[in-house]
Amino acid sequence: MGTIIGKSIFPGIVIGQPYIERKKRINIENYKISSDRVEEEIKRFLEALQKAKADIKKIKMDLQGKINKEDLQILTVHIMMLDDPQFITDIKKGIKKDENNAESVVKKVSNKYIEMFEKIADPIYKQRALDIKDISERIIMNLTHEENLDANLNEKILVIRELLPSELLKIYYSGIRLNGIIMEYMGETSHTAILTKALEIPTLMGGNDLFSLDWGDQIILDTSSLEGKVISNPDRKTLNRYEEEKNRYKNKIKEIEGSIYKETVTLDGEKVSLHLNIGGRLDITEVNKKNPDGIGLLRTELIYMDAKEFPDEEKQRKIYDNIAKEFGEGKPIIIRTLDIGADKKLSYYKMMDEENPSLGCRGMRLTLTDKDLFKNQIKGILRAAKDHNIKMMYPMITNLREIKEAEEFVKECERELIEENKEFKQNIEIGMMVEVPSNVMLADVFIDYVDFFSIGTNDLTQYILATDRYSPIAEKLYDSYDPAVIRAIETVAKAAISRGKKVSVCGEMAGEDQAVVALLSFGIRDLSMAPAYIPKVRNLIRKIKIEELKQIKEKLLSAIDSNEIKKILNDYLEDIEGRNRE
Numbered sequence: 001m002g003t004i005i006g007k008s009i010f011p012g013i014v015i016g017q018p019y020i021e022r023k024k025r026i027n028i029e030n031y032k033i034s035s036d037r038v039e040e041e042i043k044r045f046l047e048a049l050q051k052a053k054a055d056i057k058k059i060k061m062d063l064q065g066k067i068n069k070e071d072l073q074i075l076t077v078h079i080m081m082l083d084d085p086q087f088i089t090d091i092k093k094g095i096k097k098d099e100n101n102a103e104s105v106v107k108k109v110s111n112k113y114i115e116m117f118e119k120i121a122d123p124i125y126k127q128r129a130l131d132i133k134d135i136s137e138r139i140i141m142n143l144t145h146e147e148n149l150d151a152n153l154n155e156k157i158l159v160i161r162e163l164l165p166s167e168l169l170k171i172y173y174s175g176i177r178l179n180g181i182i183m184e185y186m187g188e189t190s191h192t193a194i195l196t197k198a199l200e201i202p203t204l205m206g207g208n209d210l211f212s213l214d215w216g217d218q219i220i221l222d223t224s225s226l227e228g229k230v231i232s233n234p235d236r237k238t239l240n241r242y243e244e245e246k247n248r249y250k251n252k253i254k255e256i257e258g259s260i261y262k263e264t265v266t267l268d269g270e271k272v273s274l275h276l277n278i279g280g281r282l283d284i285t286e287v288n289k290k291n292p293d294g295i296g297l298l299r300t301e302l303i304y305m306d307a308k309e310f311p312d313e314e315k316q317r318k319i320y321d322n323i324a325k326e327f328g329e330g331k332p333i334i335i336r337t338l339d340i341g342a343d344k345k346l347s348y349y350k351m352m353d354e355e356n357p358s359l360g361c362r363g364m365r366l367t368l369t370d371k372d373l374f375k376n377q378i379k380g381i382l383r384a385a386k387d388h389n390i391k392m393m394y395p396m397i398t399n400l401r402e403i404k405e406a407e408e409f410v411k412e413c414e415r416e417l418i419e420e421n422k423e424f425k426q427n428i429e430i431g432m433m434v435e436v437p438s439n440v441m442l443a444d445v446f447i448d449y450v451d452f453f454s455i456g457t458n459d460l461t462q463y464i465l466a467t468d469r470y471s472p473i474a475e476k477l478y479d480s481y482d483p484a485v486i487r488a489i490e491t492v493a494k495a496a497i498s499r500g501k502k503v504s505v506c507g508e509m510a511g512e513d514q515a516v517v518a519l520l521s522f523g524i525r526d527l528s529m530a531p532a533y534i535p536k537v538r539n540l541i542r543k544i545k546i547e548e549l550k551q552i553k554e555k556l557l558s559a560i561d562s563n564e565i566k567k568i569l570n571d572y573l574e575d576i577e578g579r580n581r582e
């Protein structure tokens with residue numbers, strides 16, 4: 001019996017047969033071609049490229065309505081990359097110069113880009129390296145006419161070094177059902193992790209030495225807590241214990257489903273609001289199944305990424321107006337202004353190449369330097385907000401100058417709308433994302449210039465701890481439960497609450513049971529998360545007593561490492577679950 005520990009990405013308890021994927025099954029031959037066949041080989045490459053784009057577009061179209069539109073954005077990104085003229089030119093030149101077959105040149109060129117991006121410290125480029133690997137493997141598969149899907153994978157637990165986003169979507173699209181996923185690659189905020197959550201597949205990442213383990217015919221995958229585990233060749237006693245755990249977990253799922261339409265209120269009567277993080281249009285049927293209180297984060301960059309050109313003022317007004325109508329009159333909707341840069345690019349907008357884009361021109365830094373781009377969005381939001389409970393939020397704010405400059409710009413947009421005789425919402429509520437250390441250190445100052453805070457724990461964790469989320473070494477340090485991050489969140493919450501203003505959390509933490517306890521102890525009463533997490537968070541909140549969290553808060557703020565913090569939170573969760581079973 002062997003055990004592997006890793007990071008839980010989506011919760012569950014699975015007992016089943018492993019499917020060990022030790023290596024890719026695409027064999028790439030490297031051979032010379034005659035000079036008179038070069039143009040023919042280039043044509044073969046271009047046909048494989050076009051087929052790759054067509055395949056992605058078909059998968060994207062067929063999965064619409066089955067998977068949230070925003071979770072399919074990675075496919076849009078891959079289509080954009082397949083259209084990259086530099087990538088295409090490098091491969092065509094490589095075929096001409098080397099007089100080698102297209103497969104080997106695609107591999108050579110993609111490896112060049114992958115190695116280049118992996119050497120750059122910025123985590124965004126690490127993700128870009130994975131995306132290049134993904135699209136190049138798709139092209140090579142078309143050139144070799146090899147499929148890398150095995151029907152024997154159905155209803156197994158996939159054990160793999162690394163699973164690319166398009167591979168996961170293809171598995172799903174093919175009707176193959178994965179009972180679980182175990183990966184060596186660690187990337188809890190990667191595209192693959194986002195998709196496993198959307199598809200609700202119990203997943204563990206960051207397992208070390210997966211292929212040195214004797215897996216046997218049956219394994220246990222337990223991702224029911226933050227630290228996940230895999231047990232290979234379990235003995236009868238362990239199997240029996242986990243069968244009981246699995247049944248308890250099933251009963252908990254039934255309990256969660258039964259509380260979906262109940263009020264989100266603690267045992268001592270404290271109301272908590274649960275909101276959605278979304279991008280673009282809603283699947284209102286799926287939304288209603290989760291019963292959210294509002295939209296806490298509407299990522300407008302996904303609307304831009306779906307377009308072929310910048311959406312104008314009127315188009316944006318209609319998009320926001322339709323979302324508000326579809327979602328339900330009166331429910332609050334927070335629209336985050338355009339947050340491109342870093343890992344989010346637009347095919348029709350050339351951005352400056354930067355060595356470290358995560359710290360470069362992104363978010364408000366970009367929109368404040370391109371006011372024409374910003375103006376259409378601000379005016380579109382102001383006009384859509386006239387008949388709805390719409391609020392506006394700025395991303396990636398660093399200092400007060402940016403807030404003041406944005407405030408003056410909004411006033412300018414309002415003056416123009418008055419001159420154009422267009423109706424709009426005056427005195428719209430405006431908030432800011434809290435994502436960088438300066439926001440924390442000056443939280444008591446920033447809060448006087450905005451109507452609310454929304455804490456983006458993903459970026460905040462990365463910037464406070466100076467960690468690369470995609471580095472296999474530094475990523476081990478990426479921990480939102482680090483005392484520095486926990487204290488930062490409490491500092492921000494205290495600043496907002498002391499001024500009688502709202503503070504919410506819209507990062508990954510908002511959907512994690514342990515984090516929910518910590519956030520409620522700090523006085524935060526608004527949480528925004530992926531739709532799949534709303535029911536379980538609601539069910540948890542209904543078991544909590546706010547009065548009990550005073551001691552939890554004291555313990556959290558005096559803790560000196562993340563393990564201590566996690567133990568405090570896990571002990572409390574076990575205590576309330578124990579009381580619930582009695």
